[in-house]
Amino acid sequence: MAELTYLQAISDGLRTEMRRDKRVFVIGEDVGVYGGAFKVTLGFQEEFGHWRVLDAPLAETAIVGACTGAAIMGMRPVAEMQFADFISCAWDHLVTVAAKQRYRAGTPVPITVRLPSGGGFSGGPFHSQNPESSFAHIPGLKCVCPATPEDAKGLLISAIEDPNPVLYFEHKHLYRRIKGEVPEERYTIPLGKARTHREGDDISVITWGAMVHTADEAAQQLDADGVSVEIIDLRTVMPWDKAAVLGSARKTSKVLVLHEDTRTGGFGAEIAATVAEEAFEDLDGPVKRIAAPDTPVPFSPPLEKAFIPQVDGVVAGLRELAEY
Amino acid sequence: MAELTYLQAISDGLRTEMRRDKRVFVIGEDVGVYGGAFKVTLGFQEEFGHWRVLDAPLAETAIVGACTGAAIMGMRPVAEMQFADFISCAWDHLVTVAAKQRYRAGTPVPITVRLPSGGGFSGGPFHSQNPESSFAHIPGLKCVCPATPEDAKGLLISAIEDPNPVLYFEHKHLYRRIKGEVPEERYTIPLGKARTHREGDDISVITWGAMVHTADEAAQQLDADGVSVEIIDLRTVMPWDKAAVLGSARKTSKVLVLHEDTRTGGFGAEIAATVAEEAFEDLDGPVKRIAAPDTPVPFSPPLEKAFIPQVDGVVAGLRELAEY
Amino acid sequence: MAVAREAEPVGSLSEVREAGLDREDLLGVYRNMVLTRGIEERGHILYRQGKIPGSFYTGRGNEAASVGIATAMGADDVGTPLHRDMGVHIVKGVEPWRIFAQYMGRADGPTKGRDGNVHMADSKLGLIAMVSHLPAMLPVAVGCALAFRIREEKRVAVGWFGEGASARGDCHEAMTLAGVRKLPMVFVCDNNQWAYSTPSHLEFATEHVADRAEAYGFEGIVVDGTDVLAVYREARRAIEKARSGGGPTLIESVTLRMEGHAVHDDAFYVPKEMMERWAESDPIESFRTWLRTNADMTDAEEEEITGEVKRTLNEALRRADESPLPDASSLTEGVYASPEDLDTPHHK
Amino acid sequence: MAVAREAEPVGSLSEVREAGLDREDLLGVYRNMVLTRGIEERGHILYRQGKIPGSFYTGRGNEAASVGIATAMGADDVGTPLHRDMGVHIVKGVEPWRIFAQYMGRADGPTKGRDGNVHMADSKLGLIAMVSHLPAMLPVAVGCALAFRIREEKRVAVGWFGEGASARGDCHEAMTLAGVRKLPMVFVCDNNQWAYSTPSHLEFATEHVADRAEAYGFEGIVVDGTDVLAVYREARRAIEKARSGGGPTLIESVTLRMEGHAVHDDAFYVPKEMMERWAESDPIESFRTWLRTNADMTDAEEEEITGEVKRTLNEALRRADESPLPDASSLTEGVYASPEDLDTPHHK
Ligand SMILES: Cc1ncc(C[n+]2csc(CCOP(=O)(O)OP(=O)(O)O)c2C)c(N)n1
Ligand SMILES: Cc1ncc(C[n+]2csc(CCOP(=O)(O)OP(=O)(O)O)c2C)c(N)n1
Numbered sequence A, B: 001m002a003e004l005t006y007l008q009a010i011s012d013g014l015r016t017e018m019r020r021d022k023r024v025f026v027i028g029e030d031v032g033v034y035g036g037a038f039k040v041t042l043g044f045q046e047e048f049g050h051w052r053v054l055d056a057p058l059a060e061t062a063i064v065g066a067c068t069g070a071a072i073m074g075m076r077p078v079a080e081m082q083f084a085d086f087i088s089c090a091w092d093h094l095v096t097v098a099a100k101q102r103y104r105a106g107t108p109v110p111i112t113v114r115l116p117s118g119g120g121f122s123g124g125p126f127h128s129q130n131p132e133s134s135f136a137h138i139p140g141l142k143c144v145c146p147a148t149p150e151d152a153k154g155l156l157i158s159a160i161e162d163p164n165p166v167l168y169f170e171h172k173h174l175y176r177r178i179k180g181e182v183p184e185e186r187y188t189i190p191l192g193k194a195r196t197h198r199e200g201d202d203i204s205v206i207t208w209g210a211m212v213h214t215a216d217e218a219a220q221q222l223d224a225d226g227v228s229v230e231i232i233d234l235r236t237v238m239p240w241d242k243a244a245v246l247g248s249a250r251k252t253s254k255v256l257v258l259h260e261d262t263r264t265g266g267f268g269a270e271i272a273a274t275v276a277e278e279a280f281e282d283l284d285g286p287v288k289r290i291a292a293p294d295t296p297v298p299f300s301p302p303l304e305k306a307f308i309p310q311v312d313g314v315v316a317g318l319r320e321l322a323e324y
Numbered sequence C, D: 001m002a003v004a005r006e007a008e009p010v011g012s013l014s015e016v017r018e019a020g021l022d023r024e025d026l027l028g029v030y031r032n033m034v035l036t037r038g039i040e041e042r043g044h045i046l047y048r049q050g051k052i053p054g055s056f057y058t059g060r061g062n063e064a065a066s067v068g069i070a071t072a073m074g075a076d077d078v079g080t081p082l083h084r085d086m087g088v089h090i091v092k093g094v095e096p097w098r099i100f101a102q103y104m105g106r107a108d109g110p111t112k113g114r115d116g117n118v119h120m121a122d123s124k125l126g127l128i129a130m131v132s133h134l135p136a137m138l139p140v141a142v143g144c145a146l147a148f149r150i151r152e153e154k155r156v157a158v159g160w161f162g163e164g165a166s167a168r169g170d171c172h173e174a175m176t177l178a179g180v181r182k183l184p185m186v187f188v189c190d191n192n193q194w195a196y197s198t199p200s201h202l203e204f205a206t207e208h209v210a211d212r213a214e215a216y217g218f219e220g221i222v223v224d225g226t227d228v229l230a231v232y233r234e235a236r237r238a239i240e241k242a243r244s245g246g247g248p249t250l251i252e253s254v255t256l257r258m259e260g261h262a263v264h265d266d267a268f269y270v271p272k273e274m275m276e277r278w279a280e281s282d283p284i285e286s287f288r289t290w291l292r293t294n295a296d297m298t299d300a301e302e303e304e305i306t307g308e309v310k311r312t313l314n315e316a317l318r319r320a321d322e323s324p325l326p327d328a329s330s331l332t333e334g335v336y337a338s339p340e341d342l343d344t345p346h347h348k
């Protein structure tokens, strides 16, 4: 086991799979000579050549659409969006073609799209978004949101192996901030199985991505008050591990759903609605949601700090639930 | 008052506004000579001329993007999508430019996009969708979903008048099926105010669009069982009338959320989660959701019938809640 | 104004032999055109009988174009035909009864009733099922060509689009990627002069769609889409050029949409004279005459073909009608693929 | 291969007069170029001082192009300048201190700290704030031109895009609509030869982006983007042509991006010789020399300009630095517009 950053773990997972399976190739803007805006594919073109690490034109539909065609021809394409925000330019292809081809025509579309997402460094309205909720609503797509280096590698390999279109949301704010032990060998982590990030008895926090770490800090503060918080890291938002969430909800009977994307119509609503319906008898308090307010992601630090859910806000929310 | 079909009411609203306000123009595929795929703008080009009723190239981003530019220059553009499904091709423009321009740059974007949506006539996966949930999650956009001829006219005029990008979802299955009294003069209906379609005491159904009529039939059957069902027609999904919904929920203490779009991550989740959280103390049963299953919209009648929520299914759901 | 090359009509039988078709092949081509039209004509009847749910589209007038292109494709070449290209499915060998089953939303249609019309394809025949959104399949076709290039296979991808859909961004992005990477790709524009009710001059500002090819660094060709042999020859050239590393070609096949946009549309907006003029160059009738004069097709041969097609159609209709409607219980199956689904020739 | 017209350099002062600029104007143009660069150079310092959050982009090398185009625009013309086009904001008259406030995310920046960099514009000056997504503003610019055409106003819209962004569908759809409707539109391609690290031959397959203009039915022009007078003359011609009903023009302004893509990028992938070669035709230095030889700009005049610019920048920095950061309480304000917001000159 080596200690890797979240970013290194992603590179490692991708490199591992490209060495093992020559059907895997990478396409995106500046992924070749430059190694990608975040250097995830640094050195890949030297190792795998120009035709397995393709610098694409500035054309997201061409990039993702071409991945679909190549996948149908038996390849295992991995597209990189320079920022998750730009996936909006491939929305039509993903929801219209990639998501529905298996159901309509029986044709699987095993593509992976890597999406550097999330805020926290004044990226502004177009370099900070978390668009997973929009895609999680589209039947046929899968959405992966790793929170740790170990998951980042294992889930990426699973995404590439998966016979469906998988959107892999890698959180930019975790890239270099989060380090962890990562097995050197190849391994997979099943899509759809949550991870209990922290065991607890009094309140369950359901979250994913960077918010897992925010929740963790908040949980530590609640310990001081003698409130024990369980944190369920969904790992994948679609499919999402309903059994694990309901299990934790029934155990603690109080649930907080937390995400960085905006609140209204965010995927947290699906989780909250499901828990409130299916664990109705077991709840000792309303299912609470903490998420970003319904605005674009602002640029200036004081605004962005007020936009992205912070530890204090989560602590306050947990206390409210504890006292309920 | 004249009796008009839902379709005629939409034409009437659009014509009324174009006669009153010369800043209003229509652009879309085949809206001119042909009068639109559903004939909503039949005769408009003769009355208003070629430059206020524009046959556009097959290019949705150009159509909606041009509306944004024209709106910023002081026009009141109304774009027609030939089918709501094709709005996916203008997704990036709407979420990236139109939705955020006011917040970022203080520039209002008063455009209206008309979206013939919904299924029920074997339109298949690409001529039957209800994409309102995807847009309702994007801060800066408004989503209107009229259920009656009177609302269709009044809400369309409000949409055109509104200083924001408004998506106007007109349900194709109501076009010629639903008739009603429609005032001849110009009138508006505020965006964000729900309509109590039917008063009741035992269960609240929260819905919109074509499902209002499905809910109504179901409610009549429940009457027989002596269960009185209240139907709240949201009219606009964004903004949505939380006060009216919570008011009805507190009155009946049982809530069913019903929509035609697919279930997981559909806007019904937002409504259910909000009711379950804010009316927690007042609920005598879990907030139930009835929606389409998580699949593309199938073409063949038996499949489509099983896909779109039917009266029987709603009746069963209401009985379940009644007995809870 | 740069103009794409205008293809010459094909003259003699010997010229056709050069192009790779012997007399037998030609009769086969004729048969495929007749069958293509037959299927869509029967479809019309089914529609009027109320047996086809939803709407119904045909490619009347486009039989030479769709059959001509597909005839030029190699067995391992792939393509993304559209709603005017029934002939492609026919040439590639889809069973007619399954097409009727598809029309009628039956369980034995290629999409099992999940999609309708010609929104279908048999991937084993190298075809990929179209979506409604136009021309969303072009980037997909380019992706197939990219896979061939990466694996250094001598295979070609063919992507179809209408002249109206040429206005959409997908068309541009697909051609841009294919052009800069010189992929083994042939773009085929079914220019039937109308996009629903919209005439070409409101869709693009050049004389020909093919005039745009050079903006993407490759060759554009305009061919009479009612002349099956000219279409075949140009397609063959373009495909073999792509196969040998010469990069993409854009073939614009000019026809007239000989019916309304779909069955509900009487096409009142198409000038009567235009219809009449083009009716004179009906692709099937023209090729029949050509075969008679240049290949001495005999009455016997002709009757043989029409008879066989007729039997095929009757049999196909009977069999399709026996196919049940899909069971509602199948509704939620297969939204997501499972690993076994990748067990295809492509996915080894 | 069709090639767009290559514009000649501008020779004498008299020639410039014809093009509509007198000596005073020329000194003003020079001043605007110097100020444009000054603002971005100060921005760099602010960034190194840690006063600019996020990333930081400049248009070094593009000063002649952005100032030249904007100088040719009429007072009522509108445009959608991008991240290399600071000169457009300067010419149109935005106050420099507000730009610094924008850079630093302060409350007095045009976006009140909600967006950064040059993602800003003063709509009263006829400019529309860019988004990151490229070239998403082109369809918007075309929509402005459409409004002018509908109202029969003699106004022109100018839309900027990079040579890399020319690959995206938005570029194609915008040009298609502008072309078929002959809208009063000028497309300006800032061709700085790199799209981040990607060279042009991977973005488009023609020699020039402007070669594509005729695919949309209008004229393409290639101009040396370091020659402010040539850029001005060509822009003036194109704008007046559009104003008089002649339809769109695509002007490709060729420069080299003289810094990394953004402040974090050392541009290691750009050949050293390429940088050196282009450094010799620095737009400001070239114009300075031209003014010296052709318009006898005096030392006094030059010092006057540099001095005024320096004072302006110092004052602007001081004032911007006094501007507070936005208050968190303003976070949720104004996501939706209210009717009063439409109370603008445009919305009468
Ligand atoms: C993106 C998109 N927008 C709108 C439509 C609706 N529509 C279906 S066919 C058609 C006209 C297509 O014209 P063309 O591309 O020339 O193909 P043709 O039908 O003439 O063969 C339109 C507008 C669509 N299918 N896709
Ligand atoms: C749709 C979209 N995809 C990706 C990006 C990320 N990105 C920002 S600038 C850039 C390169 C742009 O190149 P070009 O269009 O030539 O403009 P330049 O920066 O060279 O002026 C890229 C890929 C973007 N802004 N928009």
Ligand SMILES: [Mg+2]
Residues within 6 Å of the ligand: C162, C163, C164, C190, C191, C192, C193, C194, C195, C196
């Ligand atoms: Mg057509």
Ligand SMILES: [Mg+2]
Residues within 6 Å of the ligand: D162, D163, D164, D190, D191, D192, D193, D194, D195, D196
């Ligand atoms: Mg560039």
